[in-house]
Amino acid sequence: MTLEPLAPDTAVEQYLKSREQDASASTVRNHRYRLRQFLEWADETGLDNMNELTGRLAERFKNWRISECDINSVTLEQHLRTFRVFVRWCESVDAVEQGTAEKIIVPRVSKGEKVREEHVDNEQADAIIDYLHRFEYASLSQVIFHTLWHTGCRRGALHALDLDDWHPQDRYLAFRHRPETDTPLKLQDDGERHVTVSNDRLAQSLDDYIAENRHDVTDEHGRKPLFTTRNGRISGNSIQQHVYKVTRPCFYAGKCPHNREIDDCEGTQASGYSSCPSSLSPHPVRRGAITAHLNKDIPKEIASERMSVSVDTLEEHYDARTAEEKRQNRAQYLDNL
Template sequence: MSNDTPWQDRGIDPDNPYAQPHPTIPLEPMTPQEGYEIHMARVREENAAWTEGSHKSRIKWWLQWCEQEGIDNLNDVTGRDIIRYRDWRRFQNGKNPENVPIARPTLKTAIDTLRVYLRHCAEANGVHPLLPEQIDPPTLSKGDHARDVMLSADRAEDVLEYLRKYEYCSLEHVCVELLWHTGMRMGGVRSIDLDDLHLGETPYIELHHRPESDTPLKNKSNGERPVAISDGVARLLRDWRDTQRRDVEDEYGREPLLTTVHGRISRTTIRNYVYWASRPCLTDDCPHDEDPKTCTANQNKQSAFKCPGSVSPHAIRRGAITHWLDKDWRRDHVSERANVSEKVIEEHYDEREDLRKMEQRRQFLDDI
C-alpha cells in the first residue's frame, strides 16, 4: 500500500497514527505464546542454531510484558502498546537494581526482533499487517555500536607469545591461535574435523555447514569456504593432531579437530579459554589492583569471565579483522576470509582511527 494513500483509506486514525489500524482482513485469535511458536518455527527454518537461542532470549521479555499487561490476544495489540513495551524494555535486563537504561544497541536489537516476530504473526493473520511496519526501532550513531571491545594486535601478540612459550600445543593455545589467525567465528572453529585439514605445501582449512550433526555455520552454506593458514599455524595443528589431541569421535561419528574427554569441544569451553587467555594478569600486572592469589576471576578457567579486562571470542574476531585492515588488506579480501559483508565490516569491525585510514589512502594520491 502506497504511503500516499489517504489516512482514512488506510484504516488509520489521523489523530492517533500509533493506534491499531482498523483491520481490512479478518484476524484470527492468537496468544503471544502461539505467536512465539510460529515465530520460532520460522527462525529455526531460516537461521543457524544459536540464532534461535538469541531470539528466545529476546522474545521472552515480550511474553513477560504481555502476561504482566494481561494481553492474551495479539489481535488487540496496537502501536501504542509497542511504545509502552519499548519504554518498559529499556529498563529490563535483570541486572539493573538502580533502573539504569540498557545499552541503545541492545534496545534496538530487542525492537528489531519484536518487529520480525510481529511480521510472522501477521503472516498467520494474528496481527494487522501494518502493525509491524509502524515500529520504529532506535537509530544508532556510529558511536553507539559496540565497537570498542576487541583484542588489539599488540595485546594478541602478548597473549600468543605467552601461549607459544608456556602452553604450546595445549587446547587453549590452539583455540586462541585459530581464532586470531583465521578470524573465524567460534562456531566455525568448533566445526572443523580432521578431514577438513589440508596441511601440505599450501595449507588451508575447509569450513562446512553441517547442521544435522550440530556444527552449523552462521551463514549456512554461504559460510562454507577454504581458509588459508600460515606454515606456522599448520605446524601447530600437525603437532596438536599427532601428539595432544584426544583420539575420540563426537556423537555423530565424526572426528573433530578440537576434542575433550567428552568429544567435540563445546562453545562454552572455547569461550572460557578465551576469557582465561585474555586476562591482563596472564602476561602483565593486574591493572585492576587485584591480588591474583585472591582474585575471584583467577580461581579457574570457568571464573575468568569475571575479569573486567578479559574479552570474548568475538572480540578476537573484531581485533583480527581490524589488524588485517591496518595491514592494508583490501576490504573485499577481508570480507571473503572472514565471511562478513563489507558493509558490516565498516559498521561493526573496522576499529582503525580516522588518521590511520587517511594515511592508508595517501598511497593512491598519485592516481588522482
C-alpha cells in the first residue's frame, strides 16, 4: 500500500471535520482538546508526516503523556481512546499503515475510578431552592437552577430552550435538536423529548419569570429564547456562572465550610464564584438530580428517557446512591418473598 503524506496538524483538522457529520459539537471540541497533546508531542519529536507513525512511536507518545503531563488514569484512558480513533481514521485515508491503531494499548480503568463522586445532594438542592424562592424569586438564577435540578437536563439543553418550548397549560418543557440555528442537543434527534414539570413551585416561577423578568428579545436566528439576557439567548458559560453562584454555601446558607472570611473572600465576587471550593458546575447538578430521581424509586428506564441518557451510562456515571440507599430502594419490592 502506498501511503499518502499527511502532516499531523492537517490530519487532526481533517479528522475533526469528518466527525462533524456523526458527532455532536461538544464531542468534536473534546476530541480537538484531547489531540492537542499529540500535536505538541509530534512537534517536539519532529514527527511531521503521519506516514511515520508506528506502534512503537504510539507507545512512546503514551509514555510521554504519562511522564511529562499531569494526568490521571481516567483522563489518560479517554485521551488514548480518542487518539486510537484518530489513528483508525488516518488508516482509512491511507496516511498510516493498516493495523497501527490496534497496537495502541489503552490502559483499563476500574469502574470505581471512572465514577465521579461530585454531585449536588437532595438536602443541598432543597436548601438552594428554598433560598432562591425566598430571596430571588422568579430571577434568572432561580429558574435556571430549579429547572436543572427538576429536569436533570444538560446545560446545552437548557441553553436551547425557546419561549414556546414551555407549555404552561400541560406543564412540560419540549427539548428540541435545532443544529441549523446553533442549539443542537448532545444526542441530536435522540435527545428530543417532552419533560413534565410536576413541581408546582417551579411551574409557577417559570410563569412569573416570563411575565416579569424575561427580556423580550430574539436571538440572531429570530428565535425567542426562554432564558435570556439583555443581549439575547443566555450563553452556556453564563448558565455555568449562575450555578457556580448559587451552589456556594455562603450564598444559600450564610456560612463558609472552608474557614474563610466571607467579606474578604474572592469567591463572593461574580468574577470569582468558581474559586469557591464548594461551588459546582451544572454537571454535578445533573448527576445529583438523576440520583434524586432514583432515590424516589423512579425506574431507571423512566429516568433514562427523562434525562436523555442510556441506562448503562446512567448506572456507570450518574447513579451516586450508596450501597445502603440502593438496598433500601430494593427492599420495598421484596416484601412478598
